[in-house]
Amino acid sequence: MTETPNQQQIPQYPPPGYYYPMPQNSDDEIDLRELFSVLWKGKWWIIACAFILGLAGGIYAFLQPDIYESSALIAPADSNQSSQMAGLASQFGGLASLAGINLGGQGTDKATLALQVLQSRKFIGDFIERHHLLVQLMATKGWDKKTGKLIYNTSLYTPKTKQWLDNDGKSLKPTRLEATQYFLKKILAVNTDTKTNMTTVSINYYSPIIAKQWVTWLVADLNEEIRQQDMSEAQSNMQYLEQQIAQTSLADNRTMLFKLIEQQTKTLMLAKVQKEYAFKTIDPAVVVESASKPKRKLIIMIALVLGGFLGIFFVGIKEFIRNDKKR
The missing domain is CATH 1.10.287 (Helix Hairpins)
Structure with a gap:
């Protein structure tokens, strides 16, 4: 009996158990020994x-030049005034807001506001002008450790005559904005630890003595700035409240206004007697011995x-x- 073509067994190819060898392309592989040999031959170039x-x-x-970093650790000043203002705000906050009086206890706290003031262009510009720092800030290029004197950039400033030089009739004296931006970007560093609520104010400068002095001045001036702001605001509020008392005859309103005046009086008294008004110095700045940069x-x-x-x-x-x- 003959088999039909459909019945014939078709041989399998490749046979079972046969595996194709994996193609190898030696040109595409990296020979580590050859690579090491090439690097060894060129070792003197390397x-x-x-x-x-x-x-x-x-x-x-x-x-x-050496850069010295001096820093001070400060913390928000503790005051019973904050809790008292918060309690007063919960009682008379609505009426006080209608009267245009800010009782605090809401929005940005005093410490956060003070840190923003510290890094503001206005405060730093006033700081530079108040302490006459423009020459030390913008006309120096180093510090002589032996003499303890600053090294001035004589292409900008003449120390003997204390005059800024000119370039084609234009003075090389930096503007207030230029000095302020340089101070904020290159000199001042402010870092706050959110866990402890402590803030480190640092100054990087050629002289460790001047860096320490600037940090001390910054903290003192910041406290004074916030203190003066609160005193001015309290005095304005008191004048306004006294006018409102003279214009109203309602007993409840007068009681509320008298309590507001009492609180503003406490604020004014606290601002007058407390020098470290916004921040207390935990660890004051010192003259460091070694450069940080x-x-x-x-x-x-x-x-x-x-x-x-x-x-x-x-x-x-x-x-x-x-x-x-x-x-």
Whole structure:
């Protein structure tokens, strides 16, 4: 009996158990031994690049002037006034707001407001002018440790005559805004710990003595600024409340107004007697002994690493060009 074509067994290909060999392309694989050999042959190039960049980084680092950081740790001043104002606000807040009186206890607290004032252009500009810091801030380039004197940039300012130089008839004296922005970006640092509610006010400057003095002045001036603001506001409120008392005959309203006057009187009295009004100094600024910047060892290490990578890149390019010419 003959088998039809459909009944004939079709041989399987490939046979069972046979596996195709995986294709290998040696050209696309990275031979680590060959790579190491190439780097070893070019080791002097790598060392030379690392040495040159490390030397350049060292020269740059040691040419930079020392920067000293002085800081003070401050905390919001504790006062019973806050709780008293909060209680008064809960009782008469609505009526007081209609009268145009701010009892506090709502919105931004005094410490948060004071920190915003500290970092404001107006306060820093006034601070620079009040203490005559423009020359020390904008016309210096270093500090002589032996003499304890600042090194002035004579291309901008003449220390003997105490005059700013001119350039094509235009004075090189910086504007108030330029000095303020430089102070906020380069000199002042304010960091608040949200857990402890403590704030660190830091000054970075060439002289550790001046840096310590500026921190002390900043904290004192900030307290004085907030104190004067509250005193002025309390006096204005009291004058307004007295006018309202003279114009009303309702007993309840008069009682509310008298209590508001009493609270404003307490605020005024507290502001007059308390010097550390917004912040108390927990750890005052000191004259530090060692510079915080520049970090010369770190600069040199980064330069060495970059030089090494540059050397490896150069050796790799050189080997690639050599192999390309052989093809």
